[in-house]
Amino acid sequence: MSLNWFKYASPATFYPLAGKMIPWFYGAAALLAVFGLYVGLIVAPTDFQQGDAYRIIFIHVPAAWMSMFLYVVMACWSALALGFNTRLSAMMAQAIAPTGAVMTFVALWTGAFWGRPTWGTYWAWDARMTSELILLFLYLGIIALRNAIDDPRRADRACGVLALTGVVNIPIIYFSVHWWNTLHQGSSVSMTKAPAMAAIMLTGMLIMSFAAWFYAIAASLARVRTIMLERERGAAWVGELTEVRNA
Amino acid sequence: MNAFFAMNGYGFYVWCAYGVAALTLAIELFALRSRRRAVLEEARLTRPDDAPGPAGAAE
Numbered sequence: 001m002s003l004n005w006f007k008y009a010s011p012a013t014f015y016p017l018a019g020k021m022i023p024w025f026y027g028a029a030a031l032l033a034v035f036g037l038y039v040g041l042i043v044a045p046t047d048f049q050q051g052d053a054y055r056i057i058f059i060h061v062p063a064a065w066m067s068m069f070l071y072v073v074m075a076c077w078s079a080l081a082l083g084f085n086t087r088l089s090a091m092m093a094q095a096i097a098p099t100g101a102v103m104t105f106v107a108l109w110t111g112a113f114w115g116r117p118t119w120g121t122y123w124a125w126d127a128r129m130t131s132e133l134i135l136l137f138l139y140l141g142i143i144a145l146r147n148a149i150d151d152p153r154r155a156d157r158a159c160g161v162l163a164l165t166g167v168v169n170i171p172i173i174y175f176s177v178h179w180w181n182t183l184h185q186g187s188s189v190s191m192t193k194a195p196a197m198a199a200i201m202l203t204g205m206l207i208m209s210f211a212a213w214f215y216a217i218a219a220s221l222a223r224v225r226t227i228m229l230e231r232e233r234g235a236a237w238v239g240e241l242t243e244v245r246n247a
Numbered sequence: 248m249n250a251f252f253a254m255n256g257y258g259f260y261v262w263c264a265y266g267v268a269a270l271t272l273a274i275e276l277f278a279l280r281s282r283r284r285a286v287l288e289e290a291r292l293t294r295p296d297d298a299p300g301p302a303g304a305a306e
Contacts, residue, residue, distance in 0.1 A: 041251075042251075046255060051254075051255050051256070051257050052254035052255045052256075052257045052258075052261060053254075053257040053260050053261065055254070055257075055261055056260065056261060056264040056265075059264065059265060059268050060264070063268070098275065098278075099275065102271055102272065102275050105271060106267075106268045106271055106272075109264065109267050109268065109271075110264040110265075110267075110268055113260045113261075113263050113264040114260070114264065116260060117257055117260050215272070219275060219276070219279065222279050222283070223279055223282075225283070226279070226282050226283045226286055229283075229286040229287065229290055230286050233286065233289060233290045233293055234293065238290050238294075239290075239294045241290075243287055244287060244290045244291055244294060245294070
């Protein structure tokens with residue numbers, strides 16, 4: 001049996017597949033979020049140094065991780081689109097940008113409300129915070145650039161080039177707390193050493209991270225379906241969809 | 248319950264963070280839904296005439 005991997009690279013076949021997957025991803029995100037919030041807001045004890053303000057990290061850290069991760073995923077789809085001129089890759093890149101911007105905004109906002117009681121300020125031009133703000137501008141710039149170009153295929157290429165250029169910012173964000181000794185503290189969780197936080201707090205943060213993952217996947221898939229309809233609304237497969245036929 | 252919302256004096260910061268995060272996601276979901284509805288409406292209007300219509304319905 002030969003499996004045709006490229007079958008789902010066509011919008012006509014990917015559209016119904018994504019439609020079947022979205023409720024499961026939203027459902028998983030909702031369940032994990034309820035469980036994660038229960039652990040984070042009720043089970044986990046008050047931090048002995050930061051008081052209850054630390055509970056903001058249960059959304060701050062997952063959102064910050066997702067903001068960087070989604071950018072890398074978006075850039076990979078852009079690279080595929082630029083290299084192979086594949087329609088679906090460009091649409092995926094387009095679909096991820098707004099969710100990435102949402103995650104970046106949430107990371108910045110919750111960071112500010114954590115920083116005020118903990119560091120004494122909502123904002124500082126610290127390396128980590130400034131590079132994360134640049135990430136927000138990159139996402140918004142990519143969205144604005146797309147809206148400024150009428151031809152979708154030209155917009156794909158322009159946004160792809162901008163997205164790939166902006167990847168340089170991701171290691172800057174990630175390593176900023178090591179490279180520059182400014183306000184933002186180093187990571188409590190890293191790939192190279194044991195987490196510097198209580199197990200129950202780490203558990204809550206990881207559950208919330210999985211919830212953020214599933215939410216981002218669901219939202220991106222929902223958006224890519226809309227983008228497919230926007231770009232291909234004259235195509236026969238769109239005219240044959242039940243949701244289009246049954247007005 | 249009041250103690251829970253007070254967060255030992257950090258309630259303002261905690262709930263501003265959680266509230267705006269929830270609001271941001273709600274706005275994203277709402278925007279997604281309206282965008283989908285708009286494009287479906289447009290696809291219905293621009294549907295080619297030879298495409299099969301609703302089953303059993305007079306066109």
